[in-house]
Amino acid sequence: MTSAADAGTWTLGDLTVNRLGFGAMRLTGGRPFDQESGPSDRDQAIAVLRRAIQLGVNHIDTAAFYFSALRSANELINTALAPYPDDLVITTKVGPARDPHGNWTPRANPGQLRGQVEENIRQLGLDHLDVVNLRWGFTLGSISEHFGAMAELQQAGLVRHLGISAVVPEHLAEAQAIAPVVCVQNPYGVGARPEGHAFLRECGERGVAFVPFFAIAGRGRERGTDGLAVSPASAIDQIAAAHSATAAQIKLAWTLAQGEHVLGIPGTGDPAHLEENVAAAAIRLSEDERAALEEVPATVGERGW
Numbered sequence: 001m002t003s004a005a006d007a008g009t010w011t012l013g014d015l016t017v018n019r020l021g022f023g024a025m026r027l028t029g030g031r032p033f034d035q036e037s038g039p040s041d042r043d044q045a046i047a048v049l050r051r052a053i054q055l056g057v058n059h060i061d062t063a064a065f066y067f068s069a070l071r072s073a074n075e076l077i078n079t080a081l082a083p084y085p086d087d088l089v090i091t092t093k094v095g096p097a098r099d100p101h102g103n104w105t106p107r108a109n110p111g112q113l114r115g116q117v118e119e120n121i122r123q124l125g126l127d128h129l130d131v132v133n134l135r136w137g138f139t140l141g142s143i144s145e146h147f148g149a150m151a152e153l154q155q156a157g158l159v160r161h162l163g164i165s166a167v168v169p170e171h172l173a174e175a176q177a178i179a180p181v182v183c184v185q186n187p188y189g190v191g192a193r194p195e196g197h198a199f200l201r202e203c204g205e206r207g208v209a210f211v212p213f214f215a216i217a218g219r220g221r222e223r224g225t226d227g228l229a230v231s232p233a234s235a236i237d238q239i240a241a242a243h244s245a246t247a248a249q250i251k252l253a254w255t256l257a258q259g260e261h262v263l264g265i266p267g268t269g270d271p272a273h274l275e276e277n278v279a280a281a282a283i284r285l286s287e288d289e290r291a292a293l294e295e296v297p298a299t300v301g302e303r304g305w
């Protein structure tokens with residue numbers, strides 16, 4: 001049986017995870033990512049989460065701000081999976097903020113991060129969080145005050161390990177001077193720009209996990225795979241055909257092939273897509289195939305990926 005373990009493992013601090021994980025953002029449906037659609041099917045979302053665990057997924061990415069009018073990713077995870085398997089690592093993120101209607105509000109200031117961490121703890125039914133990313137939003141400027149506040153929450157026992165997200169390399173150096181960083185979560189995938197590749201490599205050299213998002217959606221970003229239609233996909237399609245695989249699987253396999261420190265968190269609310277994504281953990285691309293995929297031109301012209 002295919003398993004998320006087929007791509008091997010990585011250790012976040014002292015927590016070992018299978019490199020193929022799961023992103024929970026797509027479970028909720030509706031706002032803020034798709035104004036047109038309604039809330040997701042609750043039973044299906046819960047079934048996807050339970051199936052992910054059966055398939056060996058033990059790293060799930062989520063956030064309290066992943067909610068639509070009627071669904072919360074954290075609540076779905078809690079309902080589907082608690083009491084949690086011993087080896088499950090749930091990674092959350094703080095920084096961005098939404099009001100109860102779902103409207104985005106200004107990013108949390110350092111003093112508000114504790115409340116956001118506690119909100120995730122409550123929703124997930126935990127007493128501390130395994131890994132928390134400070135999600136910055138790519139703007140330049142120092143993260144030290146915010147990351148210093150995260151380090152205090154770690155010292156207080158509310159957070160086990162810290163990461164950063166939507167950042168540039170200067171932020172990693174800055175954060176590491178304050179406290180250990182176990183992961184960087186940034187957009188990345190086939191067609192990444194040279195700066196994106198360089199940052200991924202730098203994370204590896206520093207022993208930090210690189211956790212790409214939009215690895216399937218690419219330039220579709222929050223809209224999802226409707227963006228695939230405008231991607232230069234021919235090399236991907238040819239390689240997919242050679243492996244009897246889908247384009248999404250090849251994109252995932254390629255990101256995982258970029259380094260042992262790369263952890264996949266593909267997001268889906270679709271049970272068939274989940275099976276496909278986990279099966280991608282076993283796909284091994286040849287050097288020629290990897291080279292052909294490197295040639296796919298940059299698809300997104302911003303933020304270094």
Ligand SMILES: NC(=O)c1ccc[n+]([C@@H]2O[C@H](COP(=O)([O-])OP(=O)(O)OC[C@H]3O[C@@H](n4cnc5c(N)ncnc54)[C@H](OP(=O)(O)O)[C@@H]3O)[C@@H](O)[C@H]2O)c1
Pocket residue numbers: 022023024025026061062093135165166185186212213214215216217218221222223224225226246248249265266267268269270272273274276277
């Ligand atoms: N730190 C950040 O700022 C940040 C930002 C965005 C996301 N994230 C995290 O990263 C995770 C991954 O990002 P993402 O979910 O936006 O993008 P993604 O994993 O690149 O792609 C998800 C999109 O692709 C579709 N999809 C998934 N598997 C597929 C398959 N096998 N075949 C065809 N389509 C497939 C999904 O739709 P279906 O539901 O229909 O499968 C969805 O539209 C998120 O879930 C979230 O946890 C973090």
